[in-house]
Amino acid sequence: MPKDLRTFLAEIANEVITIRAETDPLTNCGTLISQSPGPLLMENLKGYPGWRLCDMLLVRRSTQAVALGTTPDRVVPELASLLAKGGSPTVRVSTGPVKEKKFIGDNLDLRQLLPVCVHSEIDLQPYIGAGMTIFRDPETGITNSSFIRTMIRPQQPYPMFIYSPHNNIILKKWWDRGERMPCVLVIGHHPAMEMAVNYLGPHLSKWGEMELASTLMREPVEMVPCETVDLEAPARAEIVIEGFIPPEVRLPEGPFGDFSNNYIPWVSDQPVLEVTAVTRREDAIYRHINSTMYTDHQALMLVTDAMIYDHVVKSTGTDIHEVFRPAWGGGICTVIQMTQHQDGDAERAMEAALEFPAGKMIITVDTDIDPHIAEDVVFALSTRVNPSRHINVKHNQAGFFFDPSSEPIPGKPYYRRQIGRAMINACMPPTSREAERKNYMRARPKGGNRFMLSDFLPKG
Ligand SMILES: [Mn+2]
Structure with a gap:
């Protein structure tokens, strides 16, 4: 069975907290997620019948270890040795689960199609936080991926804050040719892919983060052709958004509480994503990464x-x-x-x-x-x-x-x-x-962990 979000959720099933009460992506998912000590699966989302949402998959070393196939104390050294290997090939397949439902057109409304959440108290709009971009260098054909926060206004297009230097190098090449850049946003896959996508080191002339995902997942990532852009996307993703980033459009982006838990920049003019297609699994799980303190955002x-x-x-x-x-x-x-x-x-x-x-x-x-x-x-x-x-x-x-x-x-x-x-x-x-x-020896109380206070309290 090839690895994906579902195989991972099955592996960590005993750590997943399932919420069956109704939660609301626009008003309370942000704080409920931030309060969770570990992996969370919300099964009853207000306004999105049939949808499930997951987050906090990597906040513990224990689940990071599962994602990398190692033990908690070996997570950092093991990841270091995998990263040092660089990328390894992906494999092209003709179709996959992410093609079970297709929405194609220029007027797609992502607020209607996906349970996008408001992350922080004073964010004005919901944001896709777990979107993994795929940009392809028009000269080398090599792709680059990173997480890009995307503001989901009530209508298209959607402003993106493109901080990644690699993404900006590629974007500039397309724009210098006077062309809009084809782009894919991938939501929900095996967390080892998410680790790969957070890679910030050099690679641009050799391989992309999808190839690095093959290394970290220890198997070739299955890639499938997109519907409306000349790119490939992971066949076993939960959701794939396709579109273009045009050279001439800028829209106000922010405020959004990011990475360091600050609103930086408050509002600035940024490029936009014009969505042309959304494909997804029939019963897609929406992978969210809430951008507040103590979440996967920092864990990554x-x-x-x-x-x-x-x-x-x-x-x-x-x-x-x-x-x-x-x-x-x-x-x-x-x-x-x-x-x-x-x-x-x-x-x-x-x-x-x-x-x-x-x-x-x-x-x-x-x-x-x-x-x-x-x-x-x-x-x-x-x-x-x-x-x-x-x-x-x-x-x-x-x-x-x-x-x-x-x-x-x-x-x-x-x-x-x-x-x-x-x-x-x-x-x-x-x-x-x-x-x-x-x-400098630390003084520890006599008895250590051999005695527990709870055993000495009145019973019942
Ligand atoms: Mn890169």
């Missing part, structure tokens, strides 16, 4: 975490266990869990991480600190850092567009930003100074 950053891990390990040889960019750091803080064997190990690891868009705060911690637990990281920052020695600031670095504290660069486009970046060594002394490490 693990692709870059794996690349940072790979680079730091290979370029420094330091003893790295885990790289994690926590949602509670707005995605602009990187925690590296490592063991220092010599003085300077942490500093070398952080210098190497700085070569990536690893955020403006890079923090190293030891193996007794869980990077996934904020209290642990703040404990390390508070008790293991001498600010005079262990905080190193680099000025005038490239800033992240979605970081409101980054500053514009005079004379540069609005999305180019600058900021200082801090490297904070919150590790205890290296193993070469073993005696000093005793001072």
Whole structure:
């Protein structure tokens, strides 16, 4: 059975929370999803009879591990080794489940066709957040994919915020020829494909993220020809939207609470998608990625975490266990869990991480600190850092567009930003100074996990 969203949902069935009460994509799905501790399946959507919606598929290391066919402690190293292999071929098929229902025409209304959600409290419009684009380079024929937020106004066309540099290179080539660019938005497939689509590294002359998905899924992705554009789309997707991005049209886009949980930019004029077809499964599941704190939106950053891990390990040889960019750091803080064997190990690891868009705060911690637990990281920052020695600031670095504290660069486009970046060594002394490490041993309560308070409470 080829992998897709459904095979994945079956594999994690014991972790999925199913909601049978009525939920409303326009008023409450956003907050209900954000409150969920794990994978969620909503089966009764107001205004969309017969539809189901899923989200939060990757917020836990346990489900990330299932997606990659590994164990939770091996997610980052395993993903790093898969990414290092690059793309592998997809396979063309003549048809597939995504063709079970077809809607073709210039007046399609995506609000009517799909249960698109409003993500954040003051977003003015519902947004497709889990749409994976397929753009094809008109010169090389290689495709590029990324997640692009698409604003679903009450009528066509639909503004898209195209932040991805690779997508913009390709879009410019089409527009420089005076042509509108054919485009596909894929919604709902195996989460390993979603990880591949979040890949930000180099590849443009060799393969696309769909080929990378074949590597991460460990099987060739089945691709099927589209109805109205000269592109192929994954045959086992839940939904495929086809259309064109014309060179001459711009429409106001935003406000939308994005990535770092800020509204950046508030409203700006952006390109638009003119939809020409929607194909889907008969009983399609709408894959949503709510763009608020602690959702798959931040969890999907693990692709870059794996690349940072790979680079730091290979370029420094330091003893790295885990790289994690926590949602509670707005995605602009990187925690590296490592063991220092010599003085300077942490500093070398952080210098190497700085070569990536690893955020403006890079923090190293030891193996007794869980990077996934904020209290642990703040404990390390508070008790293991001498600010005079262990905080190193680099000025005038490239800033992240979605970081409101980054500053514009005079004379540069609005999305180019600058900021200082801090490297904070919150590790205890290296193993070469073993005696000093005793001072940093964390005191744990007598009895450990061998006794549970609940067993000592009155029964019934
Ligand atoms: Mn790319």
